[in-house]
Amino acid sequence: MIESFAQLSEIQGSHLVWTLLCICLLIFMQLGFSCYEVGLVREKNNIHVVMKNCMGFCISMLLFTFFGIVIMFGPLGSMGAYLHSIWFENEPGELVFIMFHSILCATTVTLISGAVVERMRVRGYLTIAILTSVFIYPVFGRLAWGDKLFSDNPYAWLGALNFYDFAGATVVHSVGGWVALAASLVVGPRLGRFGTDRQPIRPSSLPMSSIGVFLLWIGWLGFNGGSQLFLTSTTPLILFNTFLSGLAGVISAMLLSYRRYQQTRVIHVMNGGLCGLVATTGGADIFMPWHALVAGAIAGVFPSTFQSWFKKLEIDDGIGVIPVHLVSGIWGTLLVGMVIPLEGDASRINAICIQCLGIFTAGVFAFGAAYSLLSLINRYRPLRVPKSGEVIGLNVWAHGSSTAMLDLINQMSAQAELG
Amino acid sequence: MIESFAQLSEIQGSHLVWTLLCICLLIFMQLGFSCYEVGLVREKNNIHVVMKNCMGFCISMLLFTFFGIVIMFGPLGSMGAYLHSIWFENEPGELVFIMFHSILCATTVTLISGAVVERMRVRGYLTIAILTSVFIYPVFGRLAWGDKLFSDNPYAWLGALNFYDFAGATVVHSVGGWVALAASLVVGPRLGRFGTDRQPIRPSSLPMSSIGVFLLWIGWLGFNGGSQLFLTSTTPLILFNTFLSGLAGVISAMLLSYRRYQQTRVIHVMNGGLCGLVATTGGADIFMPWHALVAGAIAGVFPSTFQSWFKKLEIDDGIGVIPVHLVSGIWGTLLVGMVIPLEGDASRINAICIQCLGIFTAGVFAFGAAYSLLSLINRYRPLRVPKSGEVIGLNVWAHGSSTAMLDLINQMSAQAELG
Amino acid sequence: MIESFAQLSEIQGSHLVWTLLCICLLIFMQLGFSCYEVGLVREKNNIHVVMKNCMGFCISMLLFTFFGIVIMFGPLGSMGAYLHSIWFENEPGELVFIMFHSILCATTVTLISGAVVERMRVRGYLTIAILTSVFIYPVFGRLAWGDKLFSDNPYAWLGALNFYDFAGATVVHSVGGWVALAASLVVGPRLGRFGTDRQPIRPSSLPMSSIGVFLLWIGWLGFNGGSQLFLTSTTPLILFNTFLSGLAGVISAMLLSYRRYQQTRVIHVMNGGLCGLVATTGGADIFMPWHALVAGAIAGVFPSTFQSWFKKLEIDDGIGVIPVHLVSGIWGTLLVGMVIPLEGDASRINAICIQCLGIFTAGVFAFGAAYSLLSLINRYRPLRVPKSGEVIGLNVWAHGSSTAMLDLINQMSAQAELG
Incomplete structure (x- = not known):
C-alpha cells in the first residue's frame, strides 16, 4: 500500500x-x-x-x-x-x-x-x-x-x-x-408530523438555511474541483459545470414554485439548487456545460415533486435529504451513462x-x-x-x-x- | 472571439x-x-x-x-x-x-x-x-x-x-x-420611512450584519486580488492595500462616530469599512500603501455624512448602498487620476x-x-x-x-x- | 531590514x-x-x-x-x-x-x-x-x-x-x-456572576457559537499551514495534525462530558475542540500524527476541569478563554519539548x-x-x-x-x- x-x-x-x-x-x-x-x-x-x-x-x-x-x-x-x-x-x-x-x-x-x-x-x-x-x-x-x-x-x-x-x-x-x-x-x-394530531413543524430560521445553501455551494467547488486530486486543464470546466447546474436548479425550482403557488417557496428553491449541485457531481469533468444546465434544470423539480409524494407515504425525511441527495444522485449517475464519451466500440x-x-x-x-x-x-x-x-x-x-x-x-x- | x-x-x-x-x-x-x-x-x-x-x-x-x-x-x-x-x-x-x-x-x-x-x-x-x-x-x-x-x-x-x-x-x-x-x-x-407617520425601522440582527461585513472583506480579497486574472508580483500589494483601506475606513468612521455621538454607532462603522474597501478598488494595483490609507480614511466619513443628507432629500436608500458603492466608487476613481503614474508627457x-x-x-x-x-x-x-x-x-x-x-x-x- | x-x-x-x-x-x-x-x-x-x-x-x-x-x-x-x-x-x-x-x-x-x-x-x-x-x-x-x-x-x-x-x-x-x-x-x-446575588448568565445563541468553532477550525488550517510562509512537503502533515488534534479534542471532551453528566454539554465539547487545536499549534510540523491525537485528547479535558476551578477562585473568564488558549498553549509547548527530534548530543x-x-x-x-x-x-x-x-x-x-x-x-x- x-x-x-x-x-x-x-x-x-x-x-x-x-x-x-x-x-x-x-x-x-x-x-x-x-x-x-x-x-x-x-x-x-x-x-x-x-x-x-x-x-x-x-x-x-x-x-x-x-x-x-x-x-x-x-x-x-x-x-x-x-x-x-x-x-x-x-x-x-x-x-x-x-x-x-x-x-x-x-x-x-x-x-x-x-x-x-x-x-x-x-x-x-x-x-x-x-x-x-x-x-x-x-x-x-x-x-x-x-x-x-x-x-x-x-x-x-x-x-x-x-x-x-x-x-x-x-x-x-x-x-x-x-x-x-x-x-x-x-x-x-x-411526533405530530403525520396523522390526526398533525401540527405544522416550523423552521426556526430560514435565513440561516439560505446562508447554508451558499456555504454548501462554495463547498461544492472543492468537492467537485478537488476530486481529481490534481489541478488539470479540466478543473475550470468542473467548476463551471458546478455553477451552471446549481443555478439551473435554483431557476427551475423558482419557476416551478411560482407557477404552482404564485410564490417562490423558500425550501423548494433552496433544495432545487442543492439538487442541481448533486446532479452534476457524477460527471462534472465529462459534462459539456449544456449537460450541466440540463442536469440542474431537471433536478430542480425534484424537491416539490417528491415532498408531496413522501408526505403521502408518511416518510418523514426531516429537512428533505432524499430528493436532494438520493434522487438527484441517481439522476446524475444515469445522465453520465447517457452522455459519457464512448471508447472504442462500446455501446x-x-x-x-x-x-x-x-x-x-x-x-x-x-x-x-x-x-x-x-x-x-x-x-x-x-x-x-x-x-x-x-x-x-x-x-x-x-x-x-x-x-x-x-x-x-x-x-x-x-x-x-x-x- | x-x-x-x-x-x-x-x-x-x-x-x-x-x-x-x-x-x-x-x-x-x-x-x-x-x-x-x-x-x-x-x-x-x-x-x-x-x-x-x-x-x-x-x-x-x-x-x-x-x-x-x-x-x-x-x-x-x-x-x-x-x-x-x-x-x-x-x-x-x-x-x-x-x-x-x-x-x-x-x-x-x-x-x-x-x-x-x-x-x-x-x-x-x-x-x-x-x-x-x-x-x-x-x-x-x-x-x-x-x-x-x-x-x-x-x-x-x-x-x-x-x-x-x-x-x-x-x-x-x-x-x-x-x-x-x-x-x-x-x-x-x-412606508413609514419619512413623513408624519414616520416610524423607526429597526434592523433585525446587527451581529449578522457585522458578520456580513467580515465576509465581504474576505470576498474583497478575491475581488481585487483576482482582477488581474493572474498571480503577479503586484498581488501582495493589492491585498495589502485592500486591508489598509478597509481598516482605515473602520477607524475613521469609528473616530467620527465617537466624536459626534460619544458612541461607536454600528451602522456607521460597518459602512465606513465598506466605503474604505470600495475606495481602493479602482487603483489597488497602482496605489502606494499610504494612498490606500488615505482613500479609506476619507471614505470612512461618507456613511454618516450622506445618511443625514439623504434623509433630508427623503431618498430611502434601504441599507445605505449609495454612500458605500456610489460615493466611494466615485472618490476612488477620482483618486486614481490624482496618483496614477503618468506615462511619457501625459499631464x-x-x-x-x-x-x-x-x-x-x-x-x-x-x-x-x-x-x-x-x-x-x-x-x-x-x-x-x-x-x-x-x-x-x-x-x-x-x-x-x-x-x-x-x-x-x-x-x-x-x-x-x-x- | x-x-x-x-x-x-x-x-x-x-x-x-x-x-x-x-x-x-x-x-x-x-x-x-x-x-x-x-x-x-x-x-x-x-x-x-x-x-x-x-x-x-x-x-x-x-x-x-x-x-x-x-x-x-x-x-x-x-x-x-x-x-x-x-x-x-x-x-x-x-x-x-x-x-x-x-x-x-x-x-x-x-x-x-x-x-x-x-x-x-x-x-x-x-x-x-x-x-x-x-x-x-x-x-x-x-x-x-x-x-x-x-x-x-x-x-x-x-x-x-x-x-x-x-x-x-x-x-x-x-x-x-x-x-x-x-x-x-x-x-x-x-455583575451577578458570583456571590450571593448570583444569576445564571445565559448564552444568546449556541448554534452561532458552534458555527464559530467550525470557522475557527477552518481558520486554524491557515494559522498552522501558513506559519512556514512557504509551501513545503511538511504542509500536508501540518494540516493533518491540525485536523487530528481538533477531532481528538472534540471526542475526548464529548466522552468526558457524557461520563460526567450523561449529556454532551455544548460548551465543553466546543471548547474541547478548540483546546485540541491550540495544543498542536506549537509543533504541528514536528509532531507525528499520534502526537497530535494525544495532544488533542488530553487538551479536550481542560475546559470542564478548569471551569469549575475558576468558579471556585471567582475568576470570571467570560467565554472560557483561559483553558483554551493559556492552558492548552502551555500543554502544547511542553509537549514539543517531549517529542521534538533532538539534534546532535542535545538531551x-x-x-x-x-x-x-x-x-x-x-x-x-x-x-x-x-x-x-x-x-x-x-x-x-x-x-x-x-x-x-x-x-x-x-x-x-x-x-x-x-x-x-x-x-x-x-x-x-x-x-x-x-x-
Whole structure:
C-alpha cells in the first residue's frame, strides 16, 4: 500500500495548493450543512443539530482515516503497513489523499443527519456515523472507486466495468441518501408530523438555511474541483459545470414554485439548487456545460415533486435529504451513462446499463445494510429519544442547553394558558 | 472571439489556482451581502432578502455568461462562434475568464438589491437583475474595459482614452450605485420611512450584519486580488492595500462616530469599512500603501455624512448602498487620476479629467438608462409590492414563509392590544 | 531590514498562492471568534462583541504593521528604512510577511477579548489592543521568534536557546491567555456572576457559537499551514495534525462530558475542540500524527476541569478563554519539548527545560506587563463600564443599538411584572 501512494507524492506546487484549497472548501460544506439544518429544525433542536454534526464529523473522519480508507482503497491485509505509514512516514501525497477522502466520508455521514433530525438520540446518530464510516461507505466505495489507486485492486467490481462516478453522485450522495432513508424508516416520523394530531413543524430560521445553501455551494467547488486530486486543464470546466447546474436548479425550482403557488417557496428553491449541485457531481469533468444546465434544470423539480409524494407515504425525511441527495444522485449517475464519451466500440446502451447497475447495487447494498443493521440495533438500544425528550427538544434533553428564544416561547405559552 | 482567449489559455499552475481561489472568495461576497442585508432589514423581510439575492445571482450569472460577456468583451457579431465555444470547446482560460466576470456582474446586481429592500417585488428585482446583466453593466463595461481582451476593440472608448479602473470602482460599484439610486427613486421610500407617520425601522440582527461585513472583506480579497486574472508580483500589494483601506475606513468612521455621538454607532462603522474597501478598488494595483490609507480614511466619513443628507432629500436608500458603492466608487476613481503614474508627457490634469469623464459617463448612462427603463416598466407592471404585502412583510407575501420570531412579535402585539 | 526580506522575495507561484490562501483563512478566524463570542454572550451584548472585535482587529493590524513588526523582527533602529520600504518599495515577499504576522498579532488581540466580555468599555478593550500590538506581543515575540529573519538578531534570546514554538502555542495563545487573565482580574467579574446575588448568565445563541468553532477550525488550517510562509512537503502533515488534534479534542471532551453528566454539554465539547487545536499549534510540523491525537485528547479535558476551578477562585473568564488558549498553549509547548527530534548530543531534559523557560518567561512577562499596565490605567481611566451600562447592556450603552429580540425580552418582563 505504501508504494501505491508513490504516484501521489509527486504532486507538486500548484497541485498541492489546489487540493489543500479544496480540502478547506470541503470543511465549508460541513458548515453549510450545519447552517442549513439549524435553520430548518425547530428552535428546541437547533443546538443539537450542530453538535451532532460536529461530533459525527470528528468520529467519522477519525475512523475513516484509520480503518475506512484501507477497506476502500487498500490491498486488504496491509493494515499493519498502512498504519505504520500513517504513524511514521508522513508522506505528503498520502496525507493529502487521506484528508480528502476522510472528509468526503464525513460529508456522507453529515448529509444523512438531515433525515433523522429532531428525534434521534446522539448515540443513535453516532452509531450511524460509525457504521457508515467503517462499513457502508468504504465497502460500496471500494466497488466503485477501489481501482483509483491500484488498477487491479480486487473487488473494485463496478470500477472495472467502467462504472463512472466522478465525485460521488452515487458513492457519496446516493449511498448517503439510502442510509438516510433506512434510518428515517427505522426511527419513524417525528411526533405530530403525520396523522390526526398533525401540527405544522416550523423552521426556526430560514435565513440561516439560505446562508447554508451558499456555504454548501462554495463547498461544492472543492468537492467537485478537488476530486481529481490534481489541478488539470479540466478543473475550470468542473467548476463551471458546478455553477451552471446549481443555478439551473435554483431557476427551475423558482419557476416551478411560482407557477404552482404564485410564490417562490423558500425550501423548494433552496433544495432545487442543492439538487442541481448533486446532479452534476457524477460527471462534472465529462459534462459539456449544456449537460450541466440540463442536469440542474431537471433536478430542480425534484424537491416539490417528491415532498408531496413522501408526505403521502408518511416518510418523514426531516429537512428533505432524499430528493436532494438520493434522487438527484441517481439522476446524475444515469445522465453520465447517457452522455459519457464512448471508447472504442462500446455501446451507449451498455454504458447506461452499467450506470444502472451501479445505482441498483448502491440501493440494494446501502439501503439493505443500513436498514437491517439499524433495525437490529434499534431492537436492543433504541435509536430514538423517548417521547418526553422529543417534546422538550434535544437541546435540553441531550445537551442540557436551552436558548433565550426558546425560553421566551415557553414563557409566552405559559402566559397564554394562564391568560 | 475564440482566438482572443488564446493568451488566457496559457495560464498555468499558480495563476490558475490563484484565480480559482479568487472566484471562490467572490462567492463569499454574495454570502456577505446576504448576511449584511438579512441583519439590517426587519424580521418580516429577512428571508426575502436572501432568497432574492440567491435568485438574482443565478439569473445574472446565467445571462452574463451567455449574453453579457459578448456585449462587454466580444467582437460583436461573433455570438455564434462564442456560443459554440462555450458549449463545445471548454477552453480552460476562457472558462476562468467567464466565471470571474460573470460573478463580478452578479456582484453588481446584488449590491443594487440593498437599496430597494423591504418594498420591491421579487419580479421587480429580477427585472433589475436582467436589465443590469444584459444591458447596463456590459454596455458601460465595454466602454471602460472592452479593450481588456482586444486592444483595438471598437467602442472601448474610455479604455482607449486611458481611463483607469482596476477592479471596478466605477464599472462595478458606481454603476451599481447609480442603478440602485434610480431604482430607489422609482419605487419610492418604504412606508413609514419619512413623513408624519414616520416610524423607526429597526434592523433585525446587527451581529449578522457585522458578520456580513467580515465576509465581504474576505470576498474583497478575491475581488481585487483576482482582477488581474493572474498571480503577479503586484498581488501582495493589492491585498495589502485592500486591508489598509478597509481598516482605515473602520477607524475613521469609528473616530467620527465617537466624536459626534460619544458612541461607536454600528451602522456607521460597518459602512465606513465598506466605503474604505470600495475606495481602493479602482487603483489597488497602482496605489502606494499610504494612498490606500488615505482613500479609506476619507471614505470612512461618507456613511454618516450622506445618511443625514439623504434623509433630508427623503431618498430611502434601504441599507445605505449609495454612500458605500456610489460615493466611494466615485472618490476612488477620482483618486486614481490624482496618483496614477503618468506615462511619457501625459499631464496630471489630463489624467484627472479622463477619470472625471468616466465617472460622469457612468452617471449619465447607468442612472439615465436605469431610471427611464424602470419608470417605463413600473408604469405597466408595478415594481413595488402592494401596501398590504409591505405591511405583512415579504417573507409571507412573496415566499409564504414566516419566522418563529416574527410570529412571536405578532402574538405579543395581539396580547398587548387585548391587554 | 530591507535586505532581510530578500530571501522572502524569492517566493514564487505556489508558495505565494498558498501563503495568500492562509492569509484569507486567518480572516475566517476573526469571523470564527466573532460568531463564537456573539453566541456565548447575552443578547444585550451581542452587537458589542462583534463591533469591538472588528475595531480591535483594525487597530491592531494597523499598529503592528507600522510599529510592532519592527519591534518583533527588525534590527532596532532601522525604523526609518523600514517605513520607507513599506511606503515606497512594495516588495512582494515583505508585504506577505507583514500581512501574515500582523493578522497573527490581531488574532492574539481578538482572543483576549473573550475573557472580558460584557463588562469592559470599548475604550478599555482598544487600550488592551494597543498595548498588546505595540508592546506585549512583539516584545515576547522577539524573544521567541526574533531570529526568524536574522539568525543573529539581538534579544532573540529564547530562539537562540532553541525554544521551539512552531505557529504560536506560546507566542500567540499563551501570551494572549496571560493578558486575558490579567485583564479579567483587573476589571473583575460580571455583575451577578458570583456571590450571593448570583444569576445564571445565559448564552444568546449556541448554534452561532458552534458555527464559530467550525470557522475557527477552518481558520486554524491557515494559522498552522501558513506559519512556514512557504509551501513545503511538511504542509500536508501540518494540516493533518491540525485536523487530528481538533477531532481528538472534540471526542475526548464529548466522552468526558457524557461520563460526567450523561449529556454532551455544548460548551465543553466546543471548547474541547478548540483546546485540541491550540495544543498542536506549537509543533504541528514536528509532531507525528499520534502526537497530535494525544495532544488533542488530553487538551479536550481542560475546559470542564478548569471551569469549575475558576468558579471556585471567582475568576470570571467570560467565554472560557483561559483553558483554551493559556492552558492548552502551555500543554502544547511542553509537549514539543517531549517529542521534538533532538539534534546532535542535545538531551531531552534540556529540551524540556528550554520549553519550560519559554512558558515561564511568557507568563512572567505577559501577565506582569499586562497586569501592572492595566491596573495603572484602570486607576485613572476606568476600563469597566459603569454599573448602569452593564445592566442595560453594551449594545445600547456603547453603540446605541438594540435588538428586536432584546426589546421583546424587556417587554415580556415588563408585562410579567404588570401581569
